[in-house]
Amino acid sequence: MPLKMASPMKRKGSSLHQFRKRIPADLIGKVDGIDLQIPIGESFVTKRLSAKTDTIVMSLQTRDPSEARRRHTVVTAYLDSVWDGIRFGPARLNHKQVVALSGEVYRDLLTTFGDDPVSPDLWQSVMMDVASAQAGNILFIGTQEERRLAALERRYGYLVDRVLSRHALRIDRDSRERLLLESTRSLTQATFQLLKHAESDFTPDPEANRFPAFAPPERKAAPLPEPAPLPTTSLTGLVDAWWIEAKATGRKPSTYESYRNTMLKFVKHLGHDDASKVTPEDVIAFKDARLAEINPRNGKPISPKTVKGSDLAGLKVVFDWAVTNRKMATNPATDVTLKLGKERRTRPKGFTDAEAATILRHARDHRRGKERPTTFAAKRWVPWLCAYTGARVGEIAQLRKQDVRQEAERWIIHISPDAGTVKTDEARDVPLHLDLIDEGFIEFVKASKAGPLFLIPAQDGDVLGPLQGVKNRLGEFVREVVDDPRVQPNHGWRHRFKSVCRDMGVDPGVRDAIQGHAARTVADEYGEVSITAKAIAIDKLPRYVIK
Template identity: 30%
Template sequence: MPKPVMVGSTYYLRINVPRDVLGRAAGTRVSVPVGDRICQPKITTHAKVSLRTKDWPTAKRRFSTVLAALEGHWEALRRGQEGLTHKQAVAIAGEVVRGFLDILEDEPGSPELWECVAELDEAARAGRNHPLAVPTAETRAADIESRFGGLADAALRKHGLLVDEVSRRKVLERVAVAMEDVTRLNAARAKGDYSETGTEKKYPAYAPKSRTGVQPVREGQGSTFGGVIDVEIKRRAAGRDAKPMSDSAARKYRRSSDEFATFRNSKRIETVTARQADDWKRALLDEGKLSNSTIAQRLQNLRTVVEWARRHALGELFPDRNPLDLVELPQRQGVRSEDRTYRMSEARTVLEAARHEVKPELRWLPWMCAYSGARIEELAQLMVDDFFECDGEWFYRLTNKGGKTLKNRHSIRVVPVHADLMDEGLLKFVYSANNAPAKRLFPNRSQGNVAGWIRRELKITRRELAPSHGWRHLFEDLALRAGMLDSAKTYITGRSGGKSAEGYGKSEAMLPGLYYEMQKIPSFL
């Protein structure tokens, strides 16, 4: 596997040209991205490109990007030169516009900057880069080449195109004109005006000439990560009995996609490669700020978004396989269940401290977790209407109705209220909010608030302990010690034992027996 080499104090890419294209490659130039620059090395029997860094992690990221560009160049040489239509040239220029607008959307710079850029672009289009030059067809061609040639080549390289001189000139001319939209829109954004949104629509989507007879995939609403997520949200919400995507899930997928898009400087999903995703993974690992399990989850989220894009395109996008399937997820050293579980002394410390808290999530969620084994995010969604009485005993429903979310279908359940919770005054708290029965009893950030309180205020800092999930492990241990029926324990905790009988019953007829099993859990205090 090739890797960066040190020349002097700077890292370089240096690879030999493949034998099958050696004769055609010699003397050609290829545009490759190196950091925030486009370089155009001349190919001989090998390709040599300065990665413009002394930092090893940066060199590795840049190396993979440059190598991918070179591999695209070799493939273009194998296919030979192609001709482009006028529409294709305009479409490629539109991709340049979209690239600038996407990257600079959040931070467009200053109005003065774009005023200067507009002047330089106009001078190049007019053939008067040099203030003393007399504009001619020759000076105009040279100035346009100097100013916009790298952008045109980079846009062609994105599609692996090696075009004839006439077609390259078409693209170059269209890019030179299209840059007027870039300077105008970014200047407006720099002044705080984001109102214009239709410019990109005037450019057609690039459609390559099909070599297989299969209709090529066109860029459209779902061709950016955000667009794909928007389409998936809309798809899941369609129909009378739809199960919409939760806001938290959408935020999760957007976060992973946005971070990856920032890393690769592009929001376009159709250009994702396994190498880019693997480089992102290695960069996160080298940075050392996130755990391996968190990095693995980010990669899995990204893979899911790419898979949605494949489905939306009915297999025409990435027809062979999801490129993220090739990326190995980072492994982590597992934590034993007993280490993640609350020790009885820790549990008593938390519950005793909770008695003196005023904030509802700190007062009640630790107690409810301790006496149910429920996930804290499930309990945090409870409303007054979720509590009900049956045969003189109290229960609450954990459901996905009313905009709530649960992990899976087994998580939908009814949980008995333990006698200790009744003694603590849980129902008094619940029904003190009776004037708003459909309002959640706990704030949205309950899980983070509780975990922070346990770590910072109570000084329970044992690294392996899961401040919220540890109750779940402890409840199961207590249920085993108390002799609770396995079927009741599995149901109350919202787990699946893999038995077909789990799909049957679950009516009110079982509630008295379920309540009886819950009371087997011994008191903590």
């Protein structure tokens, strides 16, 4: 009678086929802490084994019997390789095998982005990230080489894990370090090639064939050192890995900074950096701890709105990405939320007539002390520009001289993400109110040097850091004369502008276009709001009377 081979089965209550197979008897109790990256179709399922695990049970994620049998065979082969790796200990790779596997890192990146490489800026940024990691730029105490390996592991270790999982390989520490360093070299090569693609140069990489075919190492039963568990996925590493993809899809650096800061707080709260150990209870405890935390800037508890909209939202996004990319089995933050009560409003969100006039007078009368000329200029002109455009303070603070132009005797400012950052990532033109011309803004622009009017970029050309500093200074400047905590010192202008437009009968679609707000309905998306329509609306706004 022939032996009956293991085959897919169905679980009661589910139409999907299931894989179920016991761990070999000689390995029971020896798999504690082992991470599996099990291939299912075109993706991977992550499982962490414990000392009590005796059976591998999982969905094959298909209803097709023939596809289920194929997947069952692939999973069985993968697990057999893992069991052999545990029996014989972690393998040592020779140099040729290391280079071969690093070639898979190269090809993975070219396969994912080769046909649609997004933009040259992205790959120049990735090159800088790789160089920073190779330089060992990480908050870690150790030698230069230890810092370098730690930085590379945190940022690119997941690429190595993906390749090792594909071959069901467990390797020793020395092999991993060599593979990590070699993979960084192939990552640099791939990034350079993708940069050429983004610049419309699809000339084949002359060095693409330097990677040999991979031949698995021979298994030799000499398990002297105890097999070390596969590297864990770090929480901070998840944010960096998420950002590589998010950057390519247009997410903003400010979002990355917010999520990264949240994850650093979460790691500090947990006391560890291991994503596989995070539970929903950990996220709930973090939420409660944040709500009890005092903001050192104002001495008040952290806002529930901040905890929900920033902390919990950031964790959910990063963990969702990790689950999708098989780095975590589940999202521990999925069901954790915070119900916000209705915000008490005891005054309008925008500045009152008296407050607006006070701020503009304060800006006009301001005299420069020891501050930078750009900071002085920001205090003088940004409030006035916000008052007559309703723009976000950051959009105005990052204006450049070339963003101010004249068309048909009308002065216009061009608000563009090219200057720094715009929330909608869409440029727009806003005509200037004649009061700004009479105040002398155009004379100021003409006398200014080329480049940003109100900030000094960092040495590497970055404006986001300096921009935040200018926004902080402007907030403090307004608080010198309007100290009511119920109105935001910078954002109050956007609310006021909307109110004034309503009073003057400005068409809702036109005022939204001036301020860069999204269309309210599908119908509003048809057609364009012309400069003429915006100019007519701007001219309806009354001049501020400053005594």
